[in-house]
Amino acid sequence: MLQIIDISKPTEEIKSNLFKACTEQGFLFVKGHGISQEHIDSMFSLSKDFFNVDQSIKDQYPIKNNVGYTSFKQEQLDSRKTKDYKEAYNIGPVNLQDGKIDNFSVHPTTFVENKHLIDITTESLTNVSKKLFEHILKTFELEQSEIDQLKPCLSGNNNTMLRMLRYPQLRDVREDVDDEVRAGAHTDYGLLTLLFQKEGQQGLQLNIDDEWLDIDYLPPDNSSEGAPLVVNFGDLLQFWTNGVIKSTVHRVLVPESRQRDRYSIVCFVHPENNTSLNGWNSPKIPSDPNDKPRVSAHEHLLMRLQQTYL
Ligand SMILES: O=C(O)CCC(=O)C(=O)O
Numbered sequence: 001m002l003q004i005i006d007i008s009k010p011t012e013e014i015k016s017n018l019f020k021a022c023t024e025q026g027f028l029f030v031k032g033h034g035i036s037q038e039h040i041d042s043m044f045s046l047s048k049d050f051f052n053v054d055q056s057i058k059d060q061y062p063i064k065n066n067v068g069y070t071s072f073k074q075e076q077l078d079s080r081k082t083k084d085y086k087e088a089y090n091i092g093p094v095n096l097q098d099g100k101i102d103n104f105s106v107h108p109t110t111f112v113e114n115k116h117l118i119d120i121t122t123e124s125l126t127n128v129s130k131k132l133f134e135h136i137l138k139t140f141e142l143e144q145s146e147i148d149q150l151k152p153c154l155s156g157n158n159n160t161m162l163r164m165l166r167y168p169q170l171r172d173v174r175e176d177v178d179d180e181v182r183a184g185a186h187t188d189y190g191l192l193t194l195l196f197q198k199e200g201q202q203g204l205q206l207n208i209d210d211e212w213l214d215i216d217y218l219p220p221d222n223s224s225e226g227a228p229l230v231v232n233f234g235d236l237l238q239f240w241t242n243g244v245i246k247s248t249v250h251r252v253l254v255p256e257s258r259q260r261d262r263y264s265i266v267c268f269v270h271p272e273n274n275t276s277l278n279g280w281n282s283p284k285i286p287s288d289p290n291d292k293p294r295v296s297a298h299e300h301l302l303m304r305l306q307q308t309y310l
């Protein structure tokens, strides 16, 4: 059902499918990312090593300025549900409050010892996002001068965040947790979200026309590149295009057996703080409505984070 798009191809070859993905589902699978399965597997084992450490150690790194550890039932992505039964760790290059580069040694030893692996992952995913962003700008037929103005928002200091997530199986959990939902329904706050998941650990669903659709695991199809990334468009693309690109509502469901963990590795791609969200000059999108709020990318991010960590 979702488009599978190879971003190593020229825009001309992928633009009609990319336009469909942008305007109909808001989700797609991305091939041509160049990241090997071995690399993806190393990231998942690193994530597992971290989540296996004692709770008292994890609790020494509580999330602050969107960096650090989020514990069970700390986050609430859907205010109509119970809090999310998941744990997560966020590593990002920039401290949200003061915009300075965080010192990597603030992170737990497991991550400090594997800084190189994490850096390469963030860099590769950032490159994927830059390539995809350029394909999107070209698909929307923006003038080259406007493309040149928009592209640099993904370079330099931005708030792009790598997040490792673990949703434990619920067999041994005695607390009162929502039966259905591991991560409540929400849209993503940034520009693009890129996600790796593991075979047999599905549960991510997107909502189209009031119906929930499962996102499958797509296996790798050749030996040089790992499994396709699941990608979705965030609120900022929706703002820029006055709703033409969909920032689609999604959630993570508890498996029927309740006996399966889910690990995911997610890169939330954010532009530089002062990036303006004024509508693009594109023949494919309506011009800005008069009542459009004039917020920057950073103001929007802070507002959404506040709502999530009530
Ligand atoms: O873990 C997943 O599969 C999705 C998580 C997600 O949607 C999010 O954290 O924004």
Ligand SMILES: [Fe+2]
Residues within 6 Å of the ligand: 186, 187, 188, 193, 250
């Ligand atoms: Fe999300």
